[in-house]
Amino acid sequence: MxxxxxxxxxxxxxxxxxxxxxxxxxxxxxxxxxxxxxxxxxxxxxxxxTQIASMGSNLLMVTPGRRMGPGQQGMAPAFKNEDAQAIAREIGSVSAVAPVSTGAATAIFGNENWSTSVTGTTSEFIALRNMALESGRNFTTSEAHAGAAVCIVGQTVREKLFGSQDPIGQRIRLGALSFQVIGLLEAKGQSMGQDQDDLVIVPLRTFQRRISGNQDVRLIQVSVRDGDATEKAQQAIRLLLRDRRRLAAGEEDNFQVMDTKEISTMxxxxxxxxxxxxxxxxxxxxxxxxxxxxxxxxxxxxxxxxxxxxxxxxxxxxxxxxxxxxxxxxxxxxxxxxxxxxxxxxxxxxxxxxxxxxxxxxxxxxxxxxxxxxxxxxxxxxxxxxxxxxxxxxxxxxxx
Amino acid sequence: MVASTETNGTALIELQGVTKVYGEGQAAMRALAGIDLRIEQGDFVAIMGHSGSGKSTCLNILGCLDSPTGGSYRFQGVEVSQLTRDQRARLRRYYLGFVFQGYNLLKRTSAIENVELPLIYRGVPARERHAIARRTLAAVGLEGWESHSPSELSGGQQQRVAIARAIIADPSVLMADEPTGNLDTARSEEIMDLLCRLNREAGITIVMVTHEADMAEYARRIVHFKDGRIESDQKNGRTD
Structure with a gap:
């Protein structure tokens, strides 16, 4: 029926x-x-x-601001170069530390110009982010220290400014300053609608002096030595930063130390x-x-x-x-x-x-x-x- | 649930003092004022009368679509007025076939699908259903029209499909309510010839309501209704 x-x-x-x-x-x-x-x-x-997992499970991200919920951040003072240096110096299980500051700038080469994002960081950044150089070289310690006008460009920037020319050794202008291109990054492709190859990397000191005009560090990326527990390192960094930021015993953290799992959750x-x-x-x-x-x-x-x-x-x-x-x-x-x-x-x-x-x-x-x-x-x-x-x-x- | 027809003295249909009142109190309307009617197996009865004479009400009660207000209606010896709605539905399903003035075929549905509808409710498997429906359509002279929908058929053909649908399940009684009401004379005669043949050859008992004397002439017996009562009930002289 x-x-x-x-x-x-x-x-x-x-x-x-x-x-x-x-x-x-x-x-x-x-x-x-x-x-x-x-x-x-x-x-x-x-x-x-998957993208965050590909960054490696031993990565920590230290950002200023209170944890308020998914995608939100409270206002808090930025980090300084010295905070990154202190983490590298005082926490034994840390293998690499890269302070990062970013801003937007127009890159100019000859008649071509391209709005891109400029990342000021140290030479550790490329390895920390799982990036690699296709040609050229990374910053030297002395370049980073001196705030030299050198830069590493991503594939998108190369394509827009140089077309088929070899960018290594050329000079581009970012803001008021002329930079020498010393390296070219390998292509990484798109992620969440964002072009990961659309960037210019300059030494942090150069960025702070010539582009942002302040000493702020927006993000510290830390990689923990293989075999060491990230939780322990996380805790150590937290205590160190609480001390450096002079937080009283009852006060909440005004920064976050996140491991990859927390980053992906966020x-x-x-x-x-x-x-x-x-x-x-x-x-x-x-x-x-x-x-x-x-x-x-x-x-x-x-x-x-x-x-x-x-x-x-x-x-x-x-x-x-x-x-x-x-x-x-x-x-x-x-x-x-x-x-x-x-x-x-x-x-x-x-x-x-x-x-x-x-x-x-x-x-x-x-x-x-x-x-x-x-x-x-x-x-x-x-x-x-x-x-x-x-x-x-x-x-x-x-x-x- | 229905006693054998072999029982002596039990008519196929037996109405005794059947009344039907619509509404209540002051507004009550007496449609049937006491009907006694006995119809034997194999008979062909034409019920005639003016509109409002109670002939349609009587057919509805005979067809188990409605229950009488008073009196007794025995179908093959079973008291129908006591049955529930579902029991009456089952009785219609297994013992009755209906032909209406307006054909009442399902729109946009092929002739064969219309004809096999009663078998669906009887739970006959599809293959068997199609075969029987094909045979029945052929029996009413519609071989080759199986896949036509009602809108592609003439009035006479539509009524033939309706008759095929009514007889497909081998009913004891065929209830026809003004079956020729929408047809011209030639088509009406064809339909009446078909009904006569079914009555004569297949032995189907037919109860037909009509107000056309010409059509009533085809029946073996003519019952006249007036004001909710039977005015006359006589054998028809016609021989076939």
Whole structure:
């Protein structure tokens, strides 16, 4: 009986393809948005996680500012060069320390100019970030110390300024100062829609004197010696910095020492909040889609009153008519859900290259979305179906 | 649930003092004022009367679509007025077939799918259903029209599809409510010939409501209704 009812329902949907399609459009859009949001969100999360994992598990990031929640930072004084030096000097398990300050500047070479980001740091930075030089050399200690006007450029900057020329040995202008290009970085590609090759690295001292004009250090990257526990190093750095920043015993830290796991949590936290929020909005459209189904089922019951009368006269039981309309509503909404899932997966697959986010298929969310759309059919199809089943056959047969 | 028809003295259909009142109190409307009617297996009864005479109400009760307010209706010896809605539905499913004035075919549905509808409710497997429906359509002269939808068929053809649907499940009784009401004379005669043939050859009992005397002439027996009562009930002289 159920199988027959399902066939009847599908036949009914097929009889009205256009209307059925418009009816379930709400469900299709709702499910497609949920699937797209969650798939892209998962992709972004996975992307960030793998990227941070590739930085190595022994990496620590020290930033000024209070921890306030995902993606937020309170105001706090910046670090100084001496803080980085103190970490390198006083904490034994640390293998490398790179203080970092960044700013934006226009790089000019001949007639070409390009707005890029300038990173002031030490020679340890390249190795710490898992970057490598394609040609040329890193800063020397004396260059770093003296604040020499030398720089290392990323692939994007090279392409924009030099085209096919060899950049090594050329002079570019950053702000008011002319820099000699001494190195070229290997390409790293895009990450989260950000070009990782669009940068110029200069010695920190040069950056502070010539570009930012202050002694601030925005970030200290620390790598812990292999085999040493990062938690211990984290704790040691914390105590050292509390001391250096003269925090009283009861005061909260006005800086953070994060390991890679915490960094990825911080970066993905915002994504997840956003995914959840957009997912909730999309879920509302599922309910709206359900109301659309209820509406059209009520219209359908009125329109097919004579048919219902005929079926009842032929000997259909009340519950068979109820089941027919209920199955019809559920078939409609499930088909809508199925379309929505395919559409959502298609959309996320198509968007993966635009948003630079990998495509991560989560069968769990597809199943949940499908069940949810079927449930919408049951909930919003029940009342119209009941209305159909309760019809008086004589009245129904007489209906015009 | 239905006793054997072999039982002596038990008619196929037996109405005794059946009344039907619509509404209550002051607004009450008496549609049937006590009907006694006995219909034997294999009969062909035409019920005639003006509108408001109670003939349609009587057919609804005979067709188990409605319950009488008072009196007794026994179908093959079973008291129908006591049955629940679902029990009456099952009775219709297994023993009754319906033909309506407006054909009542499902729109945008092929003739064969319309015809096999009663078998779906009987749970007949698809393959068997198609074969029976094909045979039944052929029996009403619609071979080759199986895949046409009602809108592609003439009125007479649509009524033939409806008759095929009514007889596909081998009912004991065919209830026809003004079956020729929407048809011209030539088509009406074809339909009546078909009904006569079904009555004669397949032994299907037919109860037909009509207000056209020409059509009633096809029946073996004509019952006249007036003001909710039977005015006359006579055998029809026609021989076939």
């Amino acid at each position: 159920l199988w027959n009812t399902l066939l009847l329902a599908l036949r009914e949907i097929r009889r009205n393809v256009m209307r059925s399609f418009l009816t379930v459009l709400g469900i299709v859009i709702g499910v497609a948005s949920v699937i797209t949001m969650v798939t892209l969100g998962n992709g972004a999360t996975q992307h960030v996680t 970066l993905t936290g915002a994504t997840q909040v956003l995914t959840g929020l957009l997912g909730a909005v999309a879920a509302v459209s599922l309910v709206v889609g359900g109301i659309g189904i209820m509406n059209i089922m009520l219209v359908s019951v009125t329109e097919r009153t004579r048919e219902i009368g005929t079926r009842l006269a032929i000997g259909a039981l009340e519950r068979e008519v109820l089941l027919q309309f209920l199955v019809e509503a559920v078939a409609l909404s499930s088909l809508g859900g199925l379309f929505g899932i395919l559409l959502g997966l298609g959309a996320s697959f198509g968007l993966k290259s635009v948003l630079q986010v990998p495509f991560v298929f989560d069968p769990g969310i597809a199943i949940i979305a499908f069940l949810f759309s079927a449930a919408v059919g049951v909930i919003f199809g029940y009342f119209p179906a009941l209305k159909a089943a309760r019809l008086d056959p004589i009245e129904a047969l007489r209906h015009e």
